[in-house]
Amino acid sequence: MFKELDPILHSQLRLAVMSLLISVKEAEFTFIKEKTNATAGNLSVQVQKLKDAGYIEVNKQFKDNYPQTTCKVTPEGVKAFEAYVQALQQYLKV
């Protein structure tokens, strides 16, 4: 029996954000935007969804008088990502 794919992660942009963040300690919003080629508006919405699911932590602060947003994966996010990859592997075995 197949595991159901996590609907939060089974979306291109959210999965791209999680895949980026899983391999780094933390990243600025601008870095994620550049690597995913997403628009700021769309990315903000998806980042918020990941935050609401508890998969990422978002910190907003000021750096040199400019607002700076940094994101990092939470332990819950790591678990969800691992489970998602396992479920994908199960699909591909068939």
Next chain:
Amino acid sequence: MSQTEKFSAVESLALIESMINKAQNKYSENGTLYLLWGWVVFICAVVHYGLLTFTELGKSSSQVWLLTLLAMAYQIYYITKKQRKAPVKNYTDEIIGYVWVVFGICMGLVIFIISQLGTWQLLYAFILLFYGMPTFLTGAIMRFTPLKFGGILCWALAVCSVFVQSREIILLLIPAVLGAWIIPGYLLRAKFKKSING
């Protein structure tokens, strides 16, 4: 990218792989600190040897090594500035940072212990031994072979230092910093520029 678009398992895995590669391809090491320390140690070694050989200064000629304190101050300023500007923090940089902190602490302790015991011949063997450790480890973590060779060279020179028990022992630092820091530093700088431009 559309956030609502559903995609297949194969596409998902391909996306994960490509994003992980994008994150890892961010080459943040530009070689500045390798070049700074390489040239500072190079200059100190040459001046120290020159003062010992051509002047009557004797022991006080080692004061030239105080220049390393300036390099250390610049390093702290540079790292603080770089960390504030970095758009991404990765685990590799953090681990490499700890490797060099451990090296700095060990070097400081060895210099203190050996200077108290007065066995300066041992000092150079230990300095070369310690130079090799973080250099080789950084090369292994970054998968950058010139640093690994640099580390091995330092260890070979540490063995050589046993057989050079005159003031010429200072000169062993020159090939050590050339192989471990200066040449890899320029290679890292070239690699960094290449990663920015293309």
